[in-house]
Amino acid sequence: MSLLLNKRVLMFVDHTYEDLELWYPKLRLEEEGATVVVAGPEEGVVYMGKNGYPCRSDAAFTDMDSNDFDALVIPGGFAPDKLRRDPRVLQLTREFQEESKPLAHICHAGWIPISAKIMEGYRCTSTPGIKDDLINAGADWVDEEVVVDRNQVSSRNPNDLPAFCREIIRLMQS
Numbered sequence: 001m002s003l004l005l006n007k008r009v010l011m012f013v014d015h016t017y018e019d020l021e022l023w024y025p026k027l028r029l030e031e032e033g034a035t036v037v038v039a040g041p042e043e044g045v046v047y048m049g050k051n052g053y054p055c056r057s058d059a060a061f062t063d064m065d066s067n068d069f070d071a072l073v074i075p076g077g078f079a080p081d082k083l084r085r086d087p088r089v090l091q092l093t094r095e096f097q098e099e100s101k102p103l104a105h106i107c108h109a110g111w112i113p114i115s116a117k118i119m120e121g122y123r124c125t126s127t128p129g130i131k132d133d134l135i136n137a138g139a140d141w142v143d144e145e146v147v148v149d150r151n152q153v154s155s156r157n158p159n160d161l162p163a164f165c166r167e168i169i170r171l172m173q174s
Contacts, residue, residue: 002033004172010069010096012089012112013040013057018077019049020158021106025073028165034172036073039064041086050077061088066095071172076107076127076157084115094118097151102171104153106164110134113152123147124154 009029013022026036040047040057047055066072072093074080083089093116096103105113110126111133113119120138125147134141146155146163153171155164 003169004029005033007034007070007172008068009034009036009071009073009172010064010066010092011036011038011073011075012061012079012083013038013047013055013075014079014083015047016050016078016082017047017055017075018079018107018158019051019053020161021075021077021109022049022055023053024158024161025075025104025165025168029073029168032169034070037064037069047079061086061092064088064092066092066099066101069096069101071102071104071168072096073168074103074105074109074112076105076109078108080109080111084112090116100151102151102153102168104164104168106155106160107157110139110154113137122152123149124152125156126154127156 037058039059039061043060097118107127114137123140125144131141145160146167153167
C-alpha cells in the first residue's frame with residue numbers, strides 16, 4: 001500500500017550535504033509513493049555529499065513553487081550553512097511554514113529554519129552543534145530521537161533516520 005501516493009516532497013541539496021540524511025528520506029518517501037524533487041542552486045548539477053555520494057539535482061530553487069509540494073525535507077551536513085544564505089531557500093522554507101505543511105529538518109539542517117526566522121516557540125532537536133543557535137532563535141531544544149511540534153519534524157543525526165522518516169510519513173498522511 002502506497003501511503004503517500006500523489007504526494008510531492010521538496011528536498012534541498014548543495015555540496016557537502018549529509019549523504020544518508022538526503023538519500024534515506026528520499027528513498028523511503030518514494031517507497032511510500034511520494035514524488036521527491038531534489039532542488040539545488042542549479043538544475044542537473046551533481047552535488048557531492050560529505051562522504052562522497054553524488055546527487056544530481058532535479059531542479060533549481062529559483063524554479064520551485066511551494067504550492068506544488070506537500071512537504072519540505074531538509075537534509076543536514078554542511079550544505080545548510082551555505083543554503084541558508086540563499087534568499088529563495090529561505091522564502092520557500094517560510095512558505096511551507098506559513099502554509100503549515102510538513103517541514104522536516106535533521107542535524108545541521110536546522111540552520112535553514114533559523115535563518116528563515118520560523119523557529120520561535122517551536123520544540124525541536126538537532127545535532128548538539130547547533131543547539132545554541134536554535135535556542136537563540138527562540139526554539140525549545142531537547143535531546144530526543146525525533147520531535148514533532150505542529151507541522152515540524154526534527155531529528156539529531158543519521159542514527160535517528162528511521163524515526164525521522166516514520167514521523168514525516170505520519171504527518172503527511174494527516
